[in-house]
Amino acid sequence: MLPHYFNHLFVTGTDIYIADVLIILTSLGIVGVLTYFKKWKWLWREWLTTVDHKKIGIMYIIAATAMFFRGGMDGLMMRTQLAVPNNHFLGAEHYDQVFTTHGTIMILFMAMPYLIGLINVAMPLQIGARDVAFPYLNAISFWTFFFGAMLFNLSFVIGGSPDAGWTSYAPLAGPTFDPGPGENYYLFGLNLAGIGTLASGINFLVTIIKMRAPGMKLMDMPMFTWSTLITSILIIFAFPVLTVALSLLTFDRLFGSHIFSMTHGGMPMMWVNLFWIWGHPEVYIVILPAFGILSEVISTFSGKKLFGYSAMVGSMVAIAFLSFTVWVHHFFTMGAGPAVNSFFGVSTMLIAIPTGVKVFNWIFTMYRGKIRFTTAMLWALAFIPTFVVGGMTGVMLAVAPADYQYHNSYFLIAHFHYTLIGGTVFGVFAGLYYWWPKMFGFKLNERLGRWNFWTFIISFNVTFLPMFLLGLMGMTRRMYTYPPGLGWSHLNMIETVGAFGQAIGMMFLAVNIVWSIKYGERDVTGDAWDGRALEWSTTSPAPEYNFAHVPVVYGRDAFWDMKYGKNREKYQVKAKPYRPIHMPNNSGRPFLMSLAFFISFWGFVFKWYLVGGLGLAAVFVFMYLRSFEYDTDHYISVEEIEHTEAAAGRL
Amino acid sequence: MAYQLDAHHAPVDSSVPLEYATEDGSLKILGFWIFLAADVVLFSCLFATYIVLQHNTYGGPTAQQLFDVPGFVTETLLLLTSSFTCGLAIFEMHRNRLQPMIGWWIVTILLGMGFVGMEISEFAKYVGEGANITRSAFLSAFFILVGTHGTHVTIGIFWMLGLLVQLLRYGITAITARKAFVASLYWHFLDAVWIFIFTVVYLTGKVS
Numbered sequence: 001m002l003p004h005y006f007n008h009l010f011v012t013g014t015d016i017y018i019a020d021v022l023i024i025l026t027s028l029g030i031v032g033v034l035t036y037f038k039k040w041k042w043l044w045r046e047w048l049t050t051v052d053h054k055k056i057g058i059m060y061i062i063a064a065t066a067m068f069f070r071g072g073m074d075g076l077m078m079r080t081q082l083a084v085p086n087n088h089f090l091g092a093e094h095y096d097q098v099f100t101t102h103g104t105i106m107i108l109f110m111a112m113p114y115l116i117g118l119i120n121v122a123m124p125l126q127i128g129a130r131d132v133a134f135p136y137l138n139a140i141s142f143w144t145f146f147f148g149a150m151l152f153n154l155s156f157v158i159g160g161s162p163d164a165g166w167t168s169y170a171p172l173a174g175p176t177f178d179p180g181p182g183e184n185y186y187l188f189g190l191n192l193a194g195i196g197t198l199a200s201g202i203n204f205l206v207t208i209i210k211m212r213a214p215g216m217k218l219m220d221m222p223m224f225t226w227s228t229l230i231t232s233i234l235i236i237f238a239f240p241v242l243t244v245a246l247s248l249l250t251f252d253r254l255f256g257s258h259i260f261s262m263t264h265g266g267m268p269m270m271w272v273n274l275f276w277i278w279g280h281p282e283v284y285i286v287i288l289p290a291f292g293i294l295s296e297v298i299s300t301f302s303g304k305k306l307f308g309y310s311a312m313v314g315s316m317v318a319i320a321f322l323s324f325t326v327w328v329h330h331f332f333t334m335g336a337g338p339a340v341n342s343f344f345g346v347s348t349m350l351i352a353i354p355t356g357v358k359v360f361n362w363i364f365t366m367y368r369g370k371i372r373f374t375t376a377m378l379w380a381l382a383f384i385p386t387f388v389v390g391g392m393t394g395v396m397l398a399v400a401p402a403d404y405q406y407h408n409s410y411f412l413i414a415h416f417h418y419t420l421i422g423g424t425v426f427g428v429f430a431g432l433y434y435w436w437p438k439m440f441g442f443k444l445n446e447r448l449g450r451w452n453f454w455t456f457i458i459s460f461n462v463t464f465l466p467m468f469l470l471g472l473m474g475m476t477r478r479m480y481t482y483p484p485g486l487g488w489s490h491l492n493m494i495e496t497v498g499a500f501g502q503a504i505g506m507m508f509l510a511v512n513i514v515w516s517i518k519y520g521e522r523d524v525t526g527d528a529w530d531g532r533a534l535e536w537s538t539t540s541p542a543p544e545y546n547f548a549h550v551p552v553v554y555g556r557d558a559f560w561d562m563k564y565g566k567n568r569e570k571y572q573v574k575a576k577p578y579r580p581i582h583m584p585n586n587s588g589r590p591f592l593m594s595l596a597f598f599i600s601f602w603g604f605v606f607k608w609y610l611v612g613g614l615g616l617a618a619v620f621v622f623m624y625l626r627s628f629e630y631d632t633d634h635y636i637s638v639e640e641i642e643h644t645e646a647a648a649g650r651l
Numbered sequence: 652m653a654y655q656l657d658a659h660h661a662p663v664d665s666s667v668p669l670e671y672a673t674e675d676g677s678l679k680i681l682g683f684w685i686f687l688a689a690d691v692v693l694f695s696c697l698f699a700t701y702i703v704l705q706h707n708t709y710g711g712p713t714a715q716q717l718f719d720v721p722g723f724v725t726e727t728l729l730l731l732t733s734s735f736t737c738g739l740a741i742f743e744m745h746r747n748r749l750q751p752m753i754g755w756w757i758v759t760i761l762l763g764m765g766f767v768g769m770e771i772s773e774f775a776k777y778v779g780e781g782a783n784i785t786r787s788a789f790l791s792a793f794f795i796l797v798g799t800h801g802t803h804v805t806i807g808i809f810w811m812l813g814l815l816v817q818l819l820r821y822g823i824t825a826i827t828a829r830k831a832f833v834a835s836l837y838w839h840f841l842d843a844v845w846i847f848i849f850t851v852v853y854l855t856g857k858v859s
Contacts, residue, residue: 133678198689206682236689244696248795257784257791258709259700265707265788270700277696620809627813630826 049586051135060117067109074102079499085484095480096163103166109149115289125535128213133206141196143594148193155185162186170260170271188601201235215553222533227292238281245274276327284323290427301377302369308361315354341400348398375449379430386422411471437528442520448512459501466491532560580635593622670832701792709787714856733762734842
């Protein structure tokens with residue numbers, strides 16, 4: 001087994017060599033900078049061992065940004081290949097790998113960690129909590145996600161990338177048609193990251209149920225926290241399905257079982273069903289938090305309370321429920337028959353109703369408001385029409401007979417990019433600009449922000465609007481090239497121009513971050529935007545313990561109420577003396593345990609069972625050490641709190 | 652509510668069972684219930700896969716030919732009894748009686764080991780007859796479903812062994828009580844899953 005894989009261990013090819021060199025140079029650069037500035041200890045103490053939800057959130061966002069870059073490069077490579085007919089910039093096999101990694105990375109290692117990062121940053125602050133329910137588990141969540149993503153990315157240079165699409169359909173992804181380690185990387189990388197995601201879901205749910213500030217009823221919670229609650233429930237019920245699907249395919253590939261085989265009685269469609277029973281709730285897992293961000297941003301920058309609060313909650317619950325009843329719409333063409341297809345077509349269309357309710361509520365929130373057109377608000381405003389286009393074309397796709405025409409065409413590609421970029425990514429950008437001062441204590445520059453916004457939004461539409469037409473003209477997804485004379489060439493060229501435009505748009509964000517670190521407007525009040533929820537009532541960035549006194553809440557929009565509302569007097573109670581604050585200790589074990597997982601799973605990818613087994617044994621040793629650890633937390637003394645609060649000018 | 656401080660300086664609420672007495676304890680118990688909900692979904696998918704594939708024997712042995720009634724009935728009795736003794740251990744824990752608690756705890760572990768031992772020999776027997784995981788889709792689904800449960804039980808045994816050491820070392824405190832209680836939830840859950848395996852896999856397999 002070993003020599004066979006050894007021959008193909010390191011992938012060859014010009015772009016791979018460039019990647020090799022870049023990876024080595026970047027790694028050397030990071031090591032050099034850390035050593036030169038003597039920052040190793042700082043990195044370990046302040047970041048790698050942290051259990052603070054705010055720092056973990058920031059690490060999620062950094063990792064997601066890196067993955068956005070990687071997935072974006074894949075996208076640019078695809079668009080370069082498709083710019084002109086009969087192009088041979090990428091070969092067919094290589095193109096397969098690039099669209100596979102593009103899809104997988106963008107959904108699982110970009111969209112999800114961006115949102116989980118923002119949830120980590122904002123949600124505990126919004127409910128007046130001092131941390132999440134299980135801070136140590138939160139660190140494990142992050143590091144398993146991080147090492148899962150690293151394992152997946154390692155395939156690019158060692159062993160070869162997966163190439164069966166992000167949906168990895170059996171039997172194409174099975175051992176017969178796709179030997180080699182690429183698909184194993186997909187299975188193990190996703191399963192490792194999935195552990196962290198499930199743990200995050202449980203963590204956030206318990207946090208919201210049990211740790212809200214005194215007085216805050218469920219129906220008083222900020223809408224972003226509500227969206228987190230619903231998303232967590234979706235994660236808890238959807239992610240185990242993915243775990244099972246991935247594990248079953250792993251058994252087929254590693255141990256020769258026949259769950260999804262073509263022979264020995266296996267059933268490939270079982271993979272497709274399991275995958276989409278997870279996969280459809282998954283698209284709501286990545287859109288509901290974006291809806292939550294939008295609700296916060298629109299309400300704040302309209303200076304009004306959210307219109308139709310209960311309807312907003314109810315519509316999210318309805319969407320979450322329906323999301324488990326629609327999965328067959330991803331394969332109407334399987335031919336399940338008119339009855340089954342009708343059921344799933346109708347249930348899919350039903351989702352448009354609660355989504356429509358949300359759209360109208362956002363619009364009514366703005367109605368007669370004093371709108372401030374900040375960059376965060378621009379992203380939120382762009383979200384609405386873009387997402388409506390994505391949603392309406394989704395209803396078109398839900399018409400089962402018509403879907404036989406659209407299925408797997410560029411019409412579908414355009415549809416889900418309008419929802420995933422126009423929805424999730426715009427929502428993430430709105431959230432980044434909005435909570436940036438809360439994370440780092442300074443605002444991003446508004447002028448550069450508008451450049452970022454306008455270049456990106458225009459380029460986005462230039463890229464993806466023509467795809468609807470190309471789909472209707474018969475261009476199918478995942479084709480690596482096409483002949484001239486089909487009328488596709490101009491539209492494809494336009495799309496490629498748009499894709500590079502989006503890259504330029506992202507450069508403005510990078511420039512903005514660098515510029516703002518140095519010159520950005522400092523947020524000294526903690527309330528950068530005249531905000532409404534509790535996260536703006538503490539300093540920016542918030543201290544380790546979040547709130548010196550846990551706030552008592554008397555209704556919705558607690559901080560707005562505190563500043564201008566009818567309960568103003570109640571909030572003005574004399575500050576009690578500080579009490580010592582109970583906080584969890586930092587630990588290096590989540591990092592090391594996830595590293596052991598990484599090594600173990602890397603061994604399994606190459607069927608080196610000794611490495612795999614030893615790595616797993618190490619994981620269990622770390623779990624045992626945790627079980628025997630009784631000194632897990634500490635108190636922050638009153639003097640230290642006084643010192644921190646005085647430094648923030650809050651005493 | 653009377654508050655006191657445990658060895659760990661966290662406030663202890665003596666009006667609720669010991670395992671819920673610290674805030675951290677009640678959070679962790681709720682978290683574990685939710686984890687079990689996720690585990691229900693995991694097993695549901697494996698059951699669904701098994702039900703879909705159970706007749707796809709591809710000319711290999713069928714469930715009826717393979718399963719041995721005295722064997723799987725003994726396994727069932729061992730596991731069900733262990734769930735009962737686990738309940739007794741927690742009952743004694745609530746009466747703050749360490750010795751009987753540890754006694755029942757050890758009995759639970761031994762019964763669990765007996766169950767896993769029998770399952771391993773059952774699997775070995777099947778493999779010896781050529782009925783291994785690669786033989787047919789039915790056998791693949793069987794080994795993965797029942798094996799996942801067996802792996803859960805094995806992990807549970809190591810978990811309970813670790814807690815045994817902690818119970819001996821620290822006695823019954825708010826922390827050890829919470830840990831033992833959570834492990835017992837896990838153990839009862841595996842028992843419930845086994846009842847479904849007994850019915851769906853073994854009984855149905857034997858009669859159909």
